[in-house]
Amino acid sequence: MANRLIIDMDGNSVIGIPGDEFQQTYTDTCAIKSQQIILNEFGVPVTEDQCVQYSYEHGWYDGSGNGTSFEDVGKLLTDGGVPNHQQVNADIFDIMNELSQGHKIIIGVDSGELWGNSFIEWLRDFFLGETPDHAVIVSGIDTTDPNNIMVYVTDPGNGDHNKAYPIDQFMDAWKDAQCFMVATDDPIPSSSPEMVNFDYETGHIADVAGVDYTDFQLFNDLSDSIPIYDLSHETPVSPMASLVNAYMDVSNKNVPFEQIFTDYDFNSYIDTDVANHAMIDTYYNSIEQINFNPEMSWDTYADLHSYEVLTNDSYTEFLHDSIDYFNAIGDYNSALYCEQQLHILDYCQNYDVNFYNTFYDL
Structure with a gap:
């Protein structure tokens, strides 16, 4: 080996x-x-x-x-x-x-x-x-x-x-x-x-069983918000097993990340307060990893587009444009963390969570 x-x-x-x-x-x-x-x-x-x-x-x-x-x-x-x-x-x-x-x-x-x-x-x-x-x-x-x-x-x-x-x-x-x-x-x-191949500078490996480390962090956050077993059924149910199945499907490219919030049983068990709390730390770590310069910051982007009401959709548009920019200049790490924030927005969209109140405006 x-x-x-x-x-x-x-x-x-x-x-x-x-x-x-x-x-x-x-x-x-x-x-x-x-x-x-x-x-x-x-x-x-x-x-x-x-x-x-x-x-x-x-x-x-x-x-x-x-x-x-x-x-x-x-x-x-x-x-x-x-x-x-x-x-x-x-x-x-x-x-x-x-x-x-x-x-x-x-x-x-x-x-x-x-x-x-x-x-x-x-x-x-x-x-x-x-x-x-x-x-x-x-x-x-x-x-x-x-x-x-x-x-x-x-x-x-x-x-x-x-x-x-x-x-x-x-x-x-x-x-x-x-x-x-x-x-x-x-x-x-x-x-x-x-x-021998561990990246001590980043402090983690690049991917975990075929899933980018950034996406793995979100799976880990979700795992904190669901029980391992639900014993209320005649036959015990495992929400954690459902999350593992979702993880393996993302790993094997069978489904895109955003689809995990609609196609898997673990969603019935998510405690959004716990999930939100876990994702807050992930979000702020993500912000620190993205090389936003003042000219391309969210505030500049919002002013340029005359956004009077800040919504999940407007921030999603900002992230897509940011990903295009970072990929064009070869800053793939920043693009990856922008994609992680998009996945947090996927979670917000499916659970009717206001991104700004929960993550951005803290």
Whole structure:
């Protein structure tokens, strides 16, 4: 496998690269071992035993067989000089977002659902409740086959690396831990072979499984606004699965981006307040990436066209003209971010959101 964050040969896409081949020494040090592997990748030469001893001295591990509580996962990284953040109720787009930025990820899972008999695990969940008991490193996501998306896991428990699990099985194991995730704030150093083609200046890869990073950001924003499952039906429904299907259709050029707001079931579940809030940060980041000069600013454009009322349609026209200009002068990055704003307007149009009140005039 080539040492790249994104592999795209003959239309095949893999996000991330599997991690190191290491197995934990003790039965309950999966979270410690996961952190040690990541510390090593960041150039911190510590052993598992050193990490176990340090965790014991700081009260994060007592050797009783209970392992490390989720609230303490990441503290070894922090003290080792690797800043990180925790997230609960994350989703697959959150994982893709971290991977696309070169970050390392630890998640909590129910090991039985990852390793064991699915029927036995269903009985355990039914009678005992969800039982997260293990920590693993997410190494990558393979979207080569849209109908069979696989998640790669580096597992200290059994020493597996580059171990692929169907996304449904992965999600079942992950949700038992309330989709808990710890991710580093920074990409691993350029000295790592898997980072050879990573663009440290932009801080992310150019596309995520065939979708421009700018469009991926909007999918990630939308994922924050919908539930993973709707259990109110006799047969559970997954709005998140519908969003993933939309993502893969855009990736495979089966539909244009704007069509996702009309053709997919996830739209029935969008919380527009949450989606608006998520997209505000994306919008302002987009503005910073566009090389508008004073002569081509929106204010100049509006005055030139004598717009007395600023509408979604007028700003759409401005963006189309801006895209034509940037493409003509070869500033394709600015054109790409203008297109991202057009997609935000597509969202506004379909959800009757006033672009100016929500995004522009803040």
